[in-house]
Amino acid sequence: MKQQKLMGAIAISGVLALALAGCAADTGSNDGNTTPTETKASDYNPQPRENLQVGGEVRFPIAEIPEQLNSFNGDASADTARVAAWYMPQILLQKDDGTPYKHDAYLDAWDIDTVDGNTQITFTFTDDAHWNDGTDMDWTAIDATWKANSGKDEAFNPNATDGYKQIASVEQGDTAKTAIVTFDGEFAWPEMPFLTGIIHPALADAETFNTAMIDDPHAEWGAGPYTIDEFDPNSDYVSYVPNPEWWGDEPLLEKVSFQGLDSSASINAFKADEIDTVEVTSKDRLEQVKGMDGIELYRATQTASTLIQVDAEKPQFEDVKVREAFFKAINIDQQKEIAWNGLDYEEEPAGSLTLFPFQPGYSNALAEAGWEYNPDASKELLEEAGWTENTDGIREKDGETLTVVYPVWNDSPTNEALAKALQAQMKEVGIDLQIDIRPPSDFSDDYNSKNWDVSSLRFTSSDPFGAAWFCQLYCMDMGLNLSGVQNAEMDQRIHDEVESLATSDEQTAAAMKLEAEIFQDWGIIPLYNGPIITAAKTGLANLTPESYVGMDGFGVQPVENVGWEK
DSSP, rough: OOOOOEOOOOOEEEEEEEETTTTTTTOOOOOOSSSSOOOOOOOOOOOGGGGGGGGOOEEEEEEEOOOOTTTTTTTOOHHHHHHHHTTOOOOOOOOOTTOOOEETEEEEEEEEEEETEEEEEEEEEEETTOOOOOOOOSHHHHHHHHHSSSSSSSTOOOOOTTTTTTHHHEEEOSTTTTTEEEESSSOTTTSSTTTTTOGGGGSSSIIIIIITTTOOOGGGGSSSSSEEEEEETTTTTTEEOTTOOOOSSOSSEEEEEEEEHHHHHHHHHHTTTTTSSSEEHHHHHHHHHOOOTTEEEEEEEEEEEHHHHHHHHGGSSSSSSHHHHEEEEEEEEHHHHHTTTTTOOOOOOOOOSSSOSSSSOOOOHHTTTTOOOOOOHHHHHHHHTOOEOTTOOEEEETTTTTTTEEEOOOOOOHHHHHHHHHHHHHHHHHOOOEEOOGGGHHHHHHHHHOOOSEEEEEEEEESSOOGHHHHHHHHHTSSOOOSSSHHHHHHHIIIIIIISSSSHHHHHHHHHHHHHHTTOOOSEEEEEOEEEEEEETTEEEEOSSSSTTTEEEEEEOOGGGGBBBB
């Protein structure tokens, strides 16, 4: 998933960024008598290569090894992006603030110009750059990536079309190693396209793009410092070793692995020295690692959003008044207190899924839409919609009770507490919210098939270009927002009122204004952003080379620089 937002992927970047319900928070409240613990913009032990040793292994936990392993596919998740980052080309990297720069092993040049009124990007691949199957890495990769993600061929199921759909052509330059990308007019976000990588030309076929990488990573279509060693979808395990086809700086590690683990299993595995990092962004998890020898705690502001949405296509939520009533019954402050209990963290209200409160141009679109926590107003709306209380206080209409299913794909105490609090908030207004605890491995399938009435999830934004990914958030058939309130008219307005504007500042202002109006369809709202706290073995450096992890802000580090200090 944007990656804008990947489930786990979108500013938002172009991968679907879905995450497990509630998994983002637990940043803690404080009693008002102390200053909140400092949370840095990035905190990941950055180290130059000369400070690191060659050799060693790093073992990472992951929620699951997703079924769909093509990170550009609409059914991909943030976990897909994490798996892909270690064996797919990183032609562009990002500093902590999101500023992109070229990876010199892949590109001799990456130039942005305006030619005859059209934005133009020129990619020049290095002579050595090639795919693992021996195919030269050249203009055909740029062309295939554009065509698969542009939305022009409906046979493809892309993660996001933002940026790609504005491209008019991709052509070969003086040699096959040069690709010339020409946009239709001036494009406000020229840094954005291809930040999430490129695909092998074999994926230019729609059927291959959609299905070939289901439960099969196809290492031969990868390129980079590492390649797949072991892959076992049944045990949710994948490992990587140095790639004999790699032509750049030597990868520092002799082995990297991901093991699928649920919340409780991951913390136990870390304590048992079976993995080398673990997220501890909750009071209970943080308490379990405090006092451990040989570890460090890293605490950063995560470029992520926790949201809650309803499925407007389910009978209970077809009426907009019921949807509005549901959201106005949510006590967001209480949800934040539970999520951040024990973490000594505070933040400004998260009133947008487009921008973070610390970004220029941000406004609280949710407040402007008229949202407030107001159970009395919620009850009035439900009455107006014809839902009346029965003797148990639960509302009925035409012999049906107002019951909704809320899955939680996580077994942590914090997530249980969050769900129970939401359940109590809904009961107060007469909505019967049924909590359904499910294994994390079911998340991708359940989410994409809409096997839920209400879902809470978290996505991470992989770049700061929020408005550039506005369509991925709010257009039809984009895979992240499955609330079902989107329509063709709003798609056209997003194009006319946001995407057609010439500058990034204009698009940002227009997106923030339109977002407030979209929220009034009452299908989806933001809850909070929050920090990320990670425990890692002492000496592990350059912690987050893959997008969507969040320890380095919007940064994307080269995987070959992850390693252990000397």
